[in-house]
Amino acid sequence: MLKDFFLNEVNNAIKKAVLSNKLGQMTEYADLNLIIEKPKNTDFGDFAVNVSSLARNAKIAPPLIANSILEYLNSDKYTASVTGGFINFKVSDLTLADTINEVLSLKNKYGSFEKSGELKKEKILLEYVSANPTGPFHIGHGRWAAMGSALANLLKFYGHEVYQEFYINDAGSQIQKLGNSLKIRILQELGENIDFPSDEIERKNFYPGDYLIPVAKKFLKEHADIDVHSCDIQILCDFAKNEMENCQRKLLEGFRVNFDKFYSELDLHKSGKVEARYKELKDKGFLYEQDGAIWFKSTQWGDDQDRVIKKADGSNTYLTADIAYHADKFDRGFDRLIDIWGADHHGYIARVKASLQALGYNPDNLEVLLGQLVNLIVDGNEVRMGKRKNMVTLDDLIEEVGVDATRYWMEMRNIDMTLDFDIELAKRSTDENPVFYVQYAYARVCSILRNAISEKLNPENGETSKAPMTENEFNNLINNFDKNIILKTTDCAKALILKLEEFKSVIALSAKNRTVYTICRYVQELAQEFHSFYNSNRVICDDKELMKSRLALMVAIKITLKNALDILGVSAPERM
């Protein structure tokens, strides 16, 4: 990465200057933690390092320091200059040519650190969505689904090994509620005069949403022989649960979210792991009884209160299984666990980490990304969402808005921000939708590349003219790329090429910070640089060498845009 390269250049130059006693009272080189930046005003240069912070040790003015360091900066990769306490670098054409060469040779691996020495490869388990199988996804789930899958793509692309998991909360009282709700819907289908309780508290034991009506119909069709009045309620529970799971999985697939495993809480219980972990905590003396319940001493590891792990009625809490689940993740050999949770679960972090520590695992290897929730905006007004009321489901949203726009909208904001999802806005396929702007750039690039090797039809006289270059010539240009070719267009494409180079830094930083929105920002910036270039420079032109130079640039843009869009899970259309 050029950023690192220039930082390294400055640090080396400082060392040399210190050794030659050129930096005032500075007699030894310490790691100074200098910052490389991109000047807003490009007249200064393409990159800059502020060395003012050396003034304290050197006891001389920043400009003098900068000039002393400048003496040791010399390379054909750049020209360096000084203004004030800043050392400015202008990238040479040679360096720009290297970048294009790198993109063209690495192709779909451009931006990846897979083979880089900087990569500390980790085996990561990323868990997200993990919804109850009690109903369709709501819009909030869509945020975790989009962000989680994009984060997985990002971390994989960067070079980590990533395993994606969905934890199914298919054990516990909510499944009973689901079965009971299905029973009512079936009886309604049979014409009985029955309904969900009108009392609000009673009603909380049911899922009165319409979505169980088709499930009831399907049940009657497949199980005409079963008497719903007298049958084991478990049959209804299982049927409803399977239906819900299937519908969730189908949606995820269409939303380009691909889990490696759906981990069933029920299976976890059956495996005996939950009970085993309970025993382990008990044997270690971390449990105690109070008011008929069993409590876990989570305060011992920083939680603000102890937590019930077995209720007075003998059943487990949600936490009990979650402890076993997270311990099991580590036991399966993962170096790092990343969970995406809604901000409403924030109180859970301390207790889960406490339990991991109690069981002898390092809680720092569990990262919980807390996502703020999604507000749905309809007609300019916020719509409250409740699982039990009629709601806008993720299905509805995707159908109206499309997978690309829905994903992009979910991904483009920092996870710390409450997301206002304005349906009307996202539906518009106009300028207000940045995803079209980016896809349009891609389609335009593809169009140019097509035109470069296609013969052209003149609509006035019906004659066709020869293609600007043959397919062989084109392939030869790209596959046996001579970097000198690009020098022909570096002067007007400099900003664009530097933006392509920046992709590597963006990937590294995004992977480190676990952010996806930074990829969205980048892809918009790259598209903008391209559109700007496009409007003032023709790619296909009479100057053959210039055309080759620009075609190579177009291919580099195409590759980089595609790599970024693939991470986001947004399609890259060749035509629009």
Added chain:
RNA sequence: GCGUCCGUAGCUCAGCUGGAUAGAGCAUCUGCCUUCUAAGCAGAGGGUCGCGCGUUCGAAUCGCGCCGGGCGUACCA
């Protein structure tokens, strides 16, 4: 009350571990299609960075205290 996230242009948001004149998109206004897709480009206007104090050569950024909003604060999941 406590914990946590947020408060930057009319709107939606960037601003990386403090650094050159606080940025982008949308909206508003002005230009640009006989040549590769105008879903585009070029330009203009628009901000006491919620408020106050502190640390620093330097604060939107760090610390403390307020103000305003979201979420949480269960023997629910």
